[in-house]
Amino acid sequence: MTEKGLLLVLSGPSGVGKGTVKSAIVKNKVFPFEYSVSMTTRKPRPGEVNGKDYYFVSQERFKQAINQNELLEYNQYVNNFYGTPMAPVEKMLEAGKDVLLEIDVNGAKKVRKQMPDGVFIFLTPPDLHTLHTRLENRGTESEDVIMGRIKQARQEILVMQDYDYAVVNDTVANAVDHIKAIVEAEHVSVKRVINTYRKMVKED
Amino acid sequence: MTEKGLLLVLSGPSGVGKGTVKSAIVKNKVFPFEYSVSMTTRKPRPGEVNGKDYYFVSQERFKQAINQNELLEYNQYVNNFYGTPMAPVEKMLEAGKDVLLEIDVNGAKKVRKQMPDGVFIFLTPPDLHTLHTRLENRGTESEDVIMGRIKQARQEILVMQDYDYAVVNDTVANAVDHIKAIVEAEHVSVKRVINTYRKMVKED
Numbered sequence: 082m083t084e085k086g087l088l089l090v091l092s093g094p095s096g097v098g099k100g101t102v103k104s105a106i107v108k109n110k111v112f113p114f115e116y117s118v119s120m121t122t123r124k125p126r127p128g129e130v131n132g133k134d135y136y137f138v139s140q141e142r143f144k145q146a147i148n149q150n151e152l153l154e155y156n157q158y159v160n161n162f163y164g165t166p167m168a169p170v171e172k173m174l175e176a177g178k179d180v181l182l183e184i185d186v187n188g189a190k191k192v193r194k195q196m197p198d199g200v201f202i203f204l205t206p207p208d209l210h211t212l213h214t215r216l217e218n219r220g221t222e223s224e225d226v227i228m229g230r231i232k233q234a235r236q237e238i239l240v241m242q243d244y245d246y247a248v249v250n251d252t253v254a255n256a257v258d259h260i261k262a263i264v265e266a267e268h269v270s271v272k273r274v275i276n277t278y279r280k281m282v283k284e285d
Numbered sequence: 286m287t288e289k290g291l292l293l294v295l296s297g298p299s300g301v302g303k304g305t306v307k308s309a310i311v312k313n314k315v316f317p318f319e320y321s322v323s324m325t326t327r328k329p330r331p332g333e334v335n336g337k338d339y340y341f342v343s344q345e346r347f348k349q350a351i352n353q354n355e356l357l358e359y360n361q362y363v364n365n366f367y368g369t370p371m372a373p374v375e376k377m378l379e380a381g382k383d384v385l386l387e388i389d390v391n392g393a394k395k396v397r398k399q400m401p402d403g404v405f406i407f408l409t410p411p412d413l414h415t416l417h418t419r420l421e422n423r424g425t426e427s428e429d430v431i432m433g434r435i436k437q438a439r440q441e442i443l444v445m446q447d448y449d450y451a452v453v454n455d456t457v458a459n460a461v462d463h464i465k466a467i468v469e470a471e472h473v474s475v476k477r478v479i480n481t482y483r484k485m486v487k488e489d
Contacts, residue, residue: 203475213485231486238482246473247482259473265466269450271407278442278451281417282435 083177084277087267088170088196089114090182091260092189093204094237098250102204102260103183105253111261114179117170120146123161136166154184154191167195179264186240193243200267202260203244207251209234288481290382291471292374292400293318295464296393297408298441302454306408306464307387309457315465318383321374324350327365340370358388358395371399383468390444397447404471406464407448411455413438 093099106112120136122143131137138146143162146152155164165182173180182192193201208215212234219227241247248259267273297303310316324340326347335341342350347366350356359368369386377384386396397405412419416438423431445451452463471477 209482216485234482234486238479238486241475241482242479244475246470247475247478248473259469262466262469263473265463266450266470269452269463269467271445271448271451274451275442275446278413278438278445281420282438282442 084268084274086115086174086176086178086180087264087273088174088180088182088192088199089260089264090184090189090192090199090201091204092184092186092202092244093250094206094240095185097204097206098253098256099183099204101253102250102256103181105257106181106260109257111257112179112264114181115173117165117173117180117182120152120155120164120166121161123163153182153195154188156185156188165192170196190243200246200263201244202246202248202263203241204256205241205247205249206237207249209237210249210251287381288472288478290319290378290380290384291468291477292378292396292403293383293385293464293468294393294396294403294405295385295387295408296390296405296448297454298410298444299389301408301410302457302460303387303408305457306454306460307385309461310385310464313461315461316383316468318385319377321369321377321384321386324356324359324368324370325365327367357386357399358392360389360392369396374400394447404450404467405448406450406452406467407445408460409445409451409453410441411453413441414453414455 091099091103118132118134118136120138120143122138122140125131125135125137129135129137140162143155143164146164146166147155151166151168152164153167153170155162157163165184165188170180182188184192189201192199208230212230215222215227215230246259246263248256248263250256295303295307322336322338322340324342324347326342326344327339329335329339329341333339333341344366347359347368350368350370351359355370355372356368357371357374359366361367369388369392374384386392388396393405396403412434416434419426419431419434450463450467452460452467454460
């Protein structure tokens with residue numbers, strides 16, 4: 082019985098440590114997953130391989146990909162475009178492989194629209210989780226600093242509400258453990274496995 | 286930040302090994318949880334303590350509990366009633382403690398109605414999971430046996446669809462690992478933690 086793979090989207094506010102957490106998952110082989118190779122209009126750097134590091138394409142080809150809805154999400158940094166091609170991701174999922182995307186919150190929002198069944202993990206800044214203690218101990222910090230953090234926290238919570246899981250990045254090891262548990266749990270969630278069971282008993 | 290505890294409902298077809306899996310969770314202290322003490326009309330056996338092993342009550346008191354909707358679920362075996370009082374469960378959940386209930390599928394159905402936010406885990410017979418291989422290798426077993434198993438499988442799948450997770454009880458260790466992951470994942474699910482975060486930033 083091969084179930085579809087999981088699309089795992091790891092995101093969170095900038096600076097929260099998404100890259101570090103992803104690297105730890107890769108390095109410690111926490112669970113097996115496939116990489117999605119991004120498409121970009123920037124020039125290859127020495128040693129970079131087309132189709133492995135990136136799909137290096139022209140501006141024209143990238144714009145065509147946008148117009149033909151071939152991308153799960155894309156972004157422009159300086160003068161270059163970066164995007165996630167949809168077809169290879171879908172192919173890996175159909176083959177029962179999990180795919181991990183580490184992207185910013187805007188990218189994650191776009192992916193959610195195209196692939197609502199993905200598992201969306203919001204990496205939470207530890208100081209959001211501990212803000213309550215700071216609020217309880219007011220007076221040890223300037224009111225401006227506290228008010229600034231509350232304002233930012235409200236923004237983070239607004240973004241978080243569209244995710245499936247909120248994992249506090251207090252230590253990389255803790256965050257990785259939680260992500261591992263999420264992947265294991267999602268693989269046995271009824272909404273994901275029931276169709277495989279149903280197909281099985283129709284085969285008579 | 287104290288979040289509400291999880292109501293974990295472990296159920297599945299009779300004979301699937303719910304009791305064994307629960308005992309392994311208890312014995313190996315896989316995760317901390319509270320017991321719910323059942324109410325019963327049967328007489329205490331030597332050594333059983335009221336309020337610890339069971340709440341031992343009269344038939345009249347039990348019927349009152351039913352009528353006043355004090356029970357999450359109840360059942361009658363032979364001439365005795367057995368049920369799960371709701372109030373202590375709610376109290377433990379409010380205090381942030383997880384509560385584990387190991388009950389039959391009828392009981393689980395009743396609990397779902399009263400506590401839809403519970404985490405419902407269906408323990409799946411391993412021969413349901415491996416039925417596809419038996420179907421592929423038809424001829425090695427009598428067609429009657431196979432058809433009987435398919436019929437039973439359809440029933441099991443119908444019941445499973447109302448659960449959150451389907452954990453195959455192929456080995457007790459595997460089942461316990463999956464349940465541990467489910468508990469960890471549910472504790473970081475956005476639907477469970479977001480209210481705590483929201484409350485926090487309203488405190489200014």
